[in-house]
Amino acid sequence: MIGGGRMAEFLARYFPIFMLTVLLGCFSASLLLSLCATTYWRGMAPAQRDDYLLLGLLLLIPLLVLGNLLIVRGVAWAVWLVAGYFLTCLLLVVPMFQYCPHQGVYLCAMLVPLLGLLLLNSRRYREMRERLLEIRHERRRLQAAARQPRKRR
Amino acid sequence: MNPVTSSLAAIGMDSSPSQFLARQRIESQINLPRLFAAIDADPAIVGAGVVYIDADFNVVTLREFKPICSITPKRIILREAKKYIAPQQFVDQVKNNPRESRLATESFNTTLSCTAAVIGWLVVFSGSIAVPFTAGASAWMVGLGVTVAAAGTAQCAIGGARVINEIQDPAANDRMDDAEWYNTVSPILDGISLVGVGSSALTTVKLLKASKAAGTGKSWVQLLKGLNRQERAKLTKELLSLRDPSLTPKLLKLQQRAGGLPKRYSSAQIKHATLTQMKDALGAALSTAGSYSSGNLGTVKTLAVGLYEEFDQ
Numbered sequence: 001m002i003g004g005g006r007m008a009e010f011l012a013r014y015f016p017i018f019m020l021t022v023l024l025g026c027f028s029a030s031l032l033l034s035l036c037a038t039t040y041w042r043g044m045a046p047a048q049r050d051d052y053l054l055l056g057l058l059l060l061i062p063l064l065v066l067g068n069l070l071i072v073r074g075v076a077w078a079v080w081l082v083a084g085y086f087l088t089c090l091l092l093v094v095p096m097f098q099y100c101p102h103q104g105v106y107l108c109a110m111l112v113p114l115l116g117l118l119l120l121n122s123r124r125y126r127e128m129r130e131r132l133l134e135i136r137h138e139r140r141r142l143q144a145a146a147r148q149p150r151k152r153r
Numbered sequence: 154m155n156p157v158t159s160s161l162a163a164i165g166m167d168s169s170p171s172q173f174l175a176r177q178r179i180e181s182q183i184n185l186p187r188l189f190a191a192i193d194a195d196p197a198i199v200g201a202g203v204v205y206i207d208a209d210f211n212v213v214t215l216r217e218f219k220p221i222c223s224i225t226p227k228r229i230i231l232r233e234a235k236k237y238i239a240p241q242q243f244v245d246q247v248k249n250n251p252r253e254s255r256l257a258t259e260s261f262n263t264t265l266s267c268t269a270a271v272i273g274w275l276v277v278f279s280g281s282i283a284v285p286f287t288a289g290a291s292a293w294m295v296g297l298g299v300t301v302a303a304a305g306t307a308q309c310a311i312g313g314a315r316v317i318n319e320i321q322d323p324a325a326n327d328r329m330d331d332a333e334w335y336n337t338v339s340p341i342l343d344g345i346s347l348v349g350v351g352s353s354a355l356t357t358v359k360l361l362k363a364s365k366a367a368g369t370g371k372s373w374v375q376l377l378k379g380l381n382r383q384e385r386a387k388l389t390k391e392l393l394s395l396r397d398p399s400l401t402p403k404l405l406k407l408q409q410r411a412g413g414l415p416k417r418y419s420s421a422q423i424k425h426a427t428l429t430q431m432k433d434a435l436g437a438a439l440s441t442a443g444s445y446s447s448g449n450l451g452t453v454k455t456l457a458v459g460l461y462e463e464f465d466q
Binding site for chain 1: 267270271302307311313314316317318321328332335
């Protein structure tokens with residue numbers, strides 16, 4: 001279905017929006033963790049704070065990577081992983097208001113996950129997921145065909 | 154003499170009475186040769202310029218920078234506290250000043266990491282949609298791409314956090330530099346993303362060769378983790394020699410990482426030993442406040458010692 005010139009076209013159409021969601025995911029993790037250090041964890045010993053930061057990274061980044069990887073592989077429900085990721089970031093940031101965080105950073109930390117959710121919900125992103133699902137079916141079919149006796153080649 | 158001071162001299166500012174008096178006062182209070190000797194004894198800051206800012210904001214250049222320890226200018230800044238500021242408050246103020254040079258560096262590093270992430274994801278993305286047609290090769294490519302994408306994404310997030318830390322809590326970055334996990338994880342992630350980003354493994358091989366040339370016989374990660382000053386300086390020099398002839402982003406990143414290898418001497422973060430030596434040189438009239446504050450803060454003046462260095466990009 002997709003090959004040669006079609007692939008470049010596909011990439012040009014869908015890769016930017018995909019990458020943008022990944023980067024927004026990255027930065028919402030950065031913003032969340034950096035803000036956590038000055039709000040929720042401000043009373044902790046610095047060493048402990050750093051451990052929590054590492055723990056946060058270890059939880060968030062694999063989730064983001066896994067979600068996006070599954071989306072690329074055409075798994076339909078994987079978008080909920082990424083959506084959940086953005087929602088988690090957003091929900092954890094909101095109560096920080098009472099700690100009077102750095103205003104610009106706080107605003108960004110609110111906007112970035114929201115923008116990520118907006119992109120997930122955009123028409124082009126949905127279209128991309130449908131196309132990726134088709135490709136997944138295609139791949140399945142070809143793999144099944146490859147398992148057939150060799151004479152098919 | 155640099156252009157700034159000479160232009161100041163031209164408009165008569167350098168020789169204003171208060172400047173002149175400040176210089177005289179400083180020279181009578183501080184044993185300058187001993188101070189310079191203490192600075193030059195530290196290989197990382199040998200030849201660094203020395204600037205003194207007194208309580209009335211008279212800026213007196215005690216010594217110009219000589220490009221011995223590095224090409225980019227490094228200046229030791231001795232800042233006298235205002236009389237009404239408590240020493241600890243002054244230390245906090247100096248420590249937490251936003252550092253524009255550092256912010257630019259962090260942003261630049263983040264951009265590089267994110268580029269690695271983009272390339273990794275591009276490989277995954279294009280590999281996945283092409284799999285039905287070129288089964289074998291691209292499956293392997295996707296495997297590599299996933300590793301690179303994951304490493305790049307993690308570095309990108311860490312980089313982003315460091316940029317934000319630099320804005321709201323610069324001291325957190327200094328702590329992160331010292332944290333064991335960061336020093337272990339970061340080179341590994343960098344290594345993975347570099348292997349992926351480099352069209353060949355040339356960059357990595359070059360880096361490894363450079364480490365060998367530095368003649369320490371340690372593994373790469375070990376090299377990046379625990380080196381003494383001289384070893385670090387050697388490695389940095391070797392890596393800088395890789396800069397020529399073409400300064401591609403890959404090499405630039407390597408060079409930056411190498412430049413980041415010695416503990417970064419940000420404001421109020423000079424190595425304890427050097428600080429102690431300098432404190433001796435500064436004499437009994439002054440107590441030194443830097444990354445540590447001295448015990449006897451009675452009637453004496455408070456002086457912050459910082460190192461300003463420009464990061465080349």
